[in-house]
Amino acid sequence: xxxxxxxxxxxxxxxxxxxxxxxxxxxxxxxxxxxxxxxxxxxxxxxxxxxxxxxxxxxxxxxxxxxxxxxxxxxxxxxxxxxxxxxxxxxxxxxxxxxxxxxxxxxxxxxxxxxxxxxxxxxxxxxxxxxxxxxxxxxxxxxxxxxxxxxxxxxxxxxxxxxxxxxxxxxxxxxxxxxxxxxxxxxxxxxxxxxxxxxxxxxxxxxxxxxxxxxxxxxxxxxxxxxxxxxxxxxxxxx
Amino acid sequence: xxxxxxxxxxxxxxxxxxxxxxxxxxxxxxxxxxxxxxxxxxxxxxxxxxxxxxxxxxxxxxxxxxxxxxxxxxxxxxxxxxxxxxxxxxxxxxxxxxxxxxxxxxxxxxxxxxxxxxxxxxxxxxxxxxxxxxxxxxxxxxxxxxxxxxxxxxxxxxxxxxxxxxxxxxxxxxxxxxxxxxxxxxxxxxxxxxxxxxxxxxxxxxxxxxxxxxxxxxxxxxxxxxxxxxxxxxxxxxx
Numbered sequence: 001x002x003x004x005x006x007x008x009x010x011x012x013x014x015x016x017x018x019x020x021x022x023x024x025x026x027x028x029x030x031x032x033x034x035x036x037x038x039x040x041x042x043x044x045x046x047x048x049x050x051x052x053x054x055x056x057x058x059x060x061x062x063x064x065x066x067x068x069x070x071x072x073x074x075x076x077x078x079x080x081x082x083x084x085x086x087x088x089x090x091x092x093x094x095x096x097x098x099x100x101x102x103x104x105x106x107x108x109x110x111x112x113x114x115x116x117x118x119x120x121x122x123x124x125x126x127x128x129x130x131x132x133x134x135x136x137x138x139x140x141x142x143x144x145x146x147x148x149x150x151x152x153x154x155x156x157x158x159x160x161x162x163x164x165x166x167x168x169x170x171x172x173x174x175x176x177x178x179x180x181x182x183x184x185x186x187x188x189x190x191x192x193x194x195x196x197x198x199x200x201x202x203x204x205x206x207x208x209x210x211x212x213x214x215x216x217x218x219x220x221x222x223x224x225x226x227x228x229x230x231x232x233x234x235x236x237x238x239x
Numbered sequence: 240x241x242x243x244x245x246x247x248x249x250x251x252x253x254x255x256x257x258x259x260x261x262x263x264x265x266x267x268x269x270x271x272x273x274x275x276x277x278x279x280x281x282x283x284x285x286x287x288x289x290x291x292x293x294x295x296x297x298x299x300x301x302x303x304x305x306x307x308x309x310x311x312x313x314x315x316x317x318x319x320x321x322x323x324x325x326x327x328x329x330x331x332x333x334x335x336x337x338x339x340x341x342x343x344x345x346x347x348x349x350x351x352x353x354x355x356x357x358x359x360x361x362x363x364x365x366x367x368x369x370x371x372x373x374x375x376x377x378x379x380x381x382x383x384x385x386x387x388x389x390x391x392x393x394x395x396x397x398x399x400x401x402x403x404x405x406x407x408x409x410x411x412x413x414x415x416x417x418x419x420x421x422x423x424x425x426x427x428x429x430x431x432x433x434x435x436x437x438x439x440x441x442x443x444x445x446x447x448x449x450x451x452x453x454x455x456x457x458x459x460x461x462x463x464x465x466x467x468x469x470x471x472x473x474x475x476x477x478x
Binding site for chain 2: 081138139216225232238
């Protein structure tokens, strides 16, 4: 498996100790590509200047949006320790989801693994960028997990050696369009809807993105659909 | 598996945050029996008085020796993230050792799982109380793991569900929109494309239908998409 293809994305982390702990777990398990979306500035600075910060934190990149942080990824997975929230997404237990991620990485496909803020986890907007969610099988009663521990447990699952004989031969995984492409399709479709007078609410862009995500478009289909929407949008504007 | 039979033993922990993190990981994964051997007094006190200390820390017991802390256990296992030290003991990777511990717990045998101090790990004297050692498969280059993360990863391995091939089949049959509905979406989309001047050939309707088929729309998504296309088509015609 190629650890290089996994992007760990921390969304809005607040605590320098947690950022450092996440980076340390990555280094422990052989993952080096850390991205932060809107980190609390002071926290990021403190984490970087800590004694044991190390190479992962030094090379970490900062972004303003989840879309930017996941651009180019073929598979975007959000993590949650909570099961009872009403989730619109497919939720897989870590054991099963981890196998799918391993399969994607084995096929050299870039994967983004998202972790939400310590206090609130991933927002609905954050989740709308995800193909599916992965649940760490912690007790519901306890609530959320510590961020650094959640990262450690997920990454361990990815490098874990299958002891159970043959292995769980990963479903031959359909090849998916990358996240930036899905984003373009969703954006353009939202625009076409706006200009057509489709009943609009603040949540429309999120709903549209989720819908497009659920289509599970392959690279070619995404191109074709983008061309279609572009043409229709042109006509709508011209009309 | 009975979580009650597992005793988590922290030997000479120094940092209150780590003690708290270990307790939190235990609660997350359903283990409640925490023991400390010669903790740094101030650290233990601080950990207990922390806001999120919770029941595990409150009930934690303190001992002067490893022998006392492990008394009555049928199986005593030491943990290490380091492989290169000259170890007199059998060392098992976490995946394999975890299976043995699960088996012991399933047989209602009390098990102690030892974690060493943040700085030095378990001493030779500590290890001499262990039946064998369990190694978390972290990169050797990186050195030791964070204590709270080590506890989280080991406990996760214990509660991990064996997926053994069976289950990771591609999510239990998603419900699909019926053929007539797919047809309507495809027809309307083809019409919108025609009216927008999308390059047309005789095969366009077929291509559009195939594309929509590949989206694997659920019943609700099909309705939503149909509504969207209808609105855009209305606008295109009106324009």
